[in-house]
Amino acid sequence: MQYNLIGTRMPRIDAPAKATGEARFTADLMLPRMLHAKVLRSPYPHARIARIDTSEAEKLPGVKAIITGRDTAGVKWGVFRYTRDQELLPTEKVRYVGDEVAAVAATSEGIAEEALALIKVEYEVLPAVFTIEEAMADRAPLLHEGFERNINIHVPIVVGDVEQGFKDSYLVREDTFVSEEESYFMSEPLAVVANYTSEGVLEMWMPNAAPHMKAKAMSNLLKMPLHKVHVRKIAIGGAFGGRSDIFPGEFICALLSIRTQRPVKLVYTREENTIATRQGHNMIAHIKTGVDRRGVVLARDMTLYMDGGAYSSTGPIATSVPFLCLEQVYRMPNVRYNGYRIYTNKPIRGMIRTHGRAFAGGIDMQLDMIAGELGIDAGEIRLRNARRVGDVTPTESKVFSCALDETIKKAMEVSGWKEKRGKQRPELVEGLPKWRGIGMGCNSVQTGFPMGIRGGSQAFIKFNEDGGATVISGVVDNGQGNDNMLVQIAAEELGLRPEDICLISADTEVTPTAPGSFSMVSTFAGGNAVRLAARDARQQLFEIASYDLEVGVDELEARERRVFVRDDPEQGIPIAKVIRKALILDKPVMGRGHYSPKVDHGREWVKNPRGQLSEAFSFGTTVAEVEVDPETGQVKVLEVTAAQDVGFALNPMVVEGQFESGVAMGGQGGVLTEGHQWAEGHLLNPTYREYKIPLACDMPKINTVIVESIDPNGPYGAKEAGMSIAMSAAQAYANAICNAIGTWIHEFPMTPEVVLEAIERKKRENTKD
Numbered sequence: 211m212q213y214n215l216i217g218t219r220m221p222r223i224d225a226p227a228k229a230t231g232e233a234r235f236t237a238d239l240m241l242p243r244m245l246h247a248k249v250l251r252s253p254y255p256h257a258r259i260a261r262i263d264t265s266e267a268e269k270l271p272g273v274k275a276i277i278t279g280r281d282t283a284g285v286k287w288g289v290f291r292y293t294r295d296q297e298l299l300p301t302e303k304v305r306y307v308g309d310e311v312a313a314v315a316a317t318s319e320g321i322a323e324e325a326l327a328l329i330k331v332e333y334e335v336l337p338a339v340f341t342i343e344e345a346m347a348d349r350a351p352l353l354h355e356g357f358e359r360n361i362n363i364h365v366p367i368v369v370g371d372v373e374q375g376f377k378d379s380y381l382v383r384e385d386t387f388v389s390e391e392e393s394y395f396m397s398e399p400l401a402v403v404a405n406y407t408s409e410g411v412l413e414m415w416m417p418n419a420a421p422h423m424k425a426k427a428m429s430n431l432l433k434m435p436l437h438k439v440h441v442r443k444i445a446i447g448g449a450f451g452g453r454s455d456i457f458p459g460e461f462i463c464a465l466l467s468i469r470t471q472r473p474v475k476l477v478y479t480r481e482e483n484t485i486a487t488r489q490g491h492n493m494i495a496h497i498k499t500g501v502d503r504r505g506v507v508l509a510r511d512m513t514l515y516m517d518g519g520a521y522s523s524t525g526p527i528a529t530s531v532p533f534l535c536l537e538q539v540y541r542m543p544n545v546r547y548n549g550y551r552i553y554t555n556k557p558i559r560g561m562i563r564t565h566g567r568a569f570a571g572g573i574d575m576q577l578d579m580i581a582g583e584l585g586i587d588a589g590e591i592r593l594r595n596a597r598r599v600g601d602v603t604p605t606e607s608k609v610f611s612c613a614l615d616e617t618i619k620k621a622m623e624v625s626g627w628k629e630k631r632g633k634q635r636p637e638l639v640e641g642l643p644k645w646r647g648i649g650m651g652c653n654s655v656q657t658g659f660p661m662g663i664r665g666g667s668q669a670f671i672k673f674n675e676d677g678g679a680t681v682i683s684g685v686v687d688n689g690q691g692n693d694n695m696l697v698q699i700a701a702e703e704l705g706l707r708p709e710d711i712c713l714i715s716a717d718t719e720v721t722p723t724a725p726g727s728f729s730m731v732s733t734f735a736g737g738n739a740v741r742l743a744a745r746d747a748r749q750q751l752f753e754i755a756s757y758d759l760e761v762g763v764d765e766l767e768a769r770e771r772r773v774f775v776r777d778d779p780e781q782g783i784p785i786a787k788v789i790r791k792a793l794i795l796d797k798p799v800m801g802r803g804h805y806s807p808k809v810d811h812g813r814e815w816v817k818n819p820r821g822q823l824s825e826a827f828s829f830g831t832t833v834a835e836v837e838v839d840p841e842t843g844q845v846k847v848l849e850v851t852a853a854q855d856v857g858f859a860l861n862p863m864v865v866e867g868q869f870e871s872g873v874a875m876g877g878q879g880g881v882l883t884e885g886h887q888w889a890e891g892h893l894l895n896p897t898y899r900e901y902k903i904p905l906a907c908d909m910p911k912i913n914t915v916i917v918e919s920i921d922p923n924g925p926y927g928a929k930e931a932g933m934s935i936a937m938s939a940a941q942a943y944a945n946a947i948c949n950a951i952g953t954w955i956h957e958f959p960m961t962p963e964v965v966l967e968a969i970e971r972k973k974r975e976n977t978k979d
Contacts, residue, residue: 375509379500398447420726647950651941666806677786705768747801830934868932
């Protein structure tokens with residue numbers, strides 16, 4: 211089908227403001243009489259708070275309020291009722307270095323900082339645990355009472371007869387893979403502005419992934435009516451999963467504003483953003499796989515241990531998602547999964563775009579190992595196990611659209627896989643030998659998941675007298691282009707130009723609910739809702755215009771600001787004129803739409819992990835070609851090919867940008883450089899100076915391949931577009947490095963030190979032989 215705007219390379223509507231610096235982020239906001247907040251943090255990884263003395267700080271001129279745990283309502287935060295374990299200002303114990311202890315609001319940041327130094331806290335230091343092994347050891351100190359061996363979450367899944375599957379297997383492999391913690395390093399550190407008005411309304415601005423979820427949580431935590439909490443729209447500098455939770459800084463800023471009856475701003479430093487929001491989990495993945503002679507998987511048994519840090523956060527989701535992405539991408543008739551999230555005295559971990567490096571990277575690396583032992587091409591073994599349309603996953607989700615096999619084949623074709631794989635040999639670069647390798651990774655990501663009453667998205671559309679329209683939607687844009695997507699869909703359906711559309715979004719006072727961008731369903735649910743609202747409004751336009759044009763409603767079309775007869779385009783009427791006539795007839799045009807993905811609402815992450823998880827799934831394949839210096843272990847990425855089944859690309863330019871950023875975060879950073887280092891619970895690399903993220907000059911040539919399966923339920927066939935590349939890039943980079951050096955690395959990230967150690971280990975093993 212031919213569209214006017216949908217499917218075209220449309221520049222984003224927010225691009226000029228962001229390119230020129232006109233976009234306003236939370237830290238840019240200035241309100242009259244605004245105060246500045248700072249937070250006092252624990253210097254200990256585990257300690258009991260014996261006493262807090264704020265008397266000296268309170269005497270400092272310019273200090274307007276100081277709060278501690280005793281000033282709160284005592285409500286604990288947790289994403290689920292059974293995970294509410296975090297006091298956003300602790301009253302009894304701190305559980306990691308950086309845990310919040312007190313906060314100050316003052317007339318300047320300098321005075322607030324000075325006041326923090328005057329607060330005296332007496333601690334009773336407690337034993338701490340910093341690793342998964344330490345936390346699970348016998349007689350290890352418990353972070354939270356009632357959680358034996360510090361097991362926060364256990365997700366058990368068993369499908370089929372796993373032991374029989376292994377008995378029937380021709381080849382069985384067992385391997386263990388590990389990964390360090392990682393961080394989001396979005397460009398914008400957390401900043402919060404709270405304004406408690408004289409009407410008892412709390413206004414808040416902050417980077418977020420779901421404004422309605424934020425408002426509901428703040429309502430619960432502060433014991434305020436929900437309609438009195440208004441989360442306002444503001445430009446957001448990235449999320450990557452790191453804005454999907456509730457953070458103490460938001461709660462603290464709101465409480466200080468209520469206490470002082472004045473606006474309060476809290477801006478985190480880069481170090482605070484890394485330590486006191488969320489991090490990615492480090493993991494230990496034990497993977498056992500059995501295959502037949504053709505490399506078809508007959509059974510898998512996997513145990514995953516995740517270091518969750520001090521509190522639950524999104525624990526049930528985070529513990530489940532590694533397995534879910536695996537079951538979505540590869541067929542497995544018999545499978546057992548045990549996922550454990552473990553409490554440790556380190557910062558809190560949450561969902562991240564590259565969630566599960568050790569698990570996903572390990573699964574695909576083990577496929578390469580098995581393919582090598584069986585003499586099968588690494589691409590071919592993936593095709594033999596690839597998910598297909600109509601399949602049902604082990605946990606009972608039906609797949610309605612899938613072009614995974616096409617992404618594999620196209621990635622192989624574009625990258626020159628068959629010409630390069632198995633023929634990699636040392637190359638002389640500037641007179642020095644370099645080893646070259648090529649690797650592949652495949653992954654899948656769900657387009658949403660059950661969220662109860664917050665799973666659906668609503669939209670409204672109203673017209674102005676000049677024929678322009680206003681779209682009202684709760685969908686939030688973290689930087690991925692959701693605002694543009696909504697405008698593009700509305701303009702397409704209404705026959706208008708993008709500049710004719712005014713968008714009001716992500717403001718809880720005036721917009722309806724939406725699931726949140728962290729659910730990967732903004733286009734699927736939010737886009738569908740806007741499309742339905744626009745079609746509702748268009749039908750009303752056609753009904754009014756049909757009288758003047760003397761034709762049936764089904765004979766009309768709308769394009770270029772006109773309603774016209776399909777078979778006689780010259781016979782038409784401007785939309786502005788139709789709108790004015792509608793007002794005269796007392797029939798104002800107002801469209802409404804709602805879309806809720808068809809999922810199993812009885813499904814629950816821990817208690818019942820079965821049923822339709824998502825209405826659609828994306829599938830991605832990445833191929834990476836690398837060059838390794840055997841003398842230093844340094845890896846240079848030569849070329850990357852990223853192919854994803856996106857259903858339908860509403861805006862290919864935006865989709866390609868998502869592919870490229872996925873390669874940067876999942877592969878270039880996620881495999882080569884990104885990982886945290888620690889000393890007794892103290893984070894040693896919390897800033898850009900020590901934590902190395904890739905720069906533009908580090909990036910290789912990226913070939914983007916958009917594959918369109920046309921999902922039967924997505925708007926115009928669209929579904930999630932980009933997340934599958936992030937993790938498949940990590941898999942591809944890892945496999946390419948191992949292909950280049952001729953041995954396997956079970957550790958992420960694969961820094962030069964790790965690569966060099968693997969090369970030296972191979973040399974030692976060859977010497978023994």
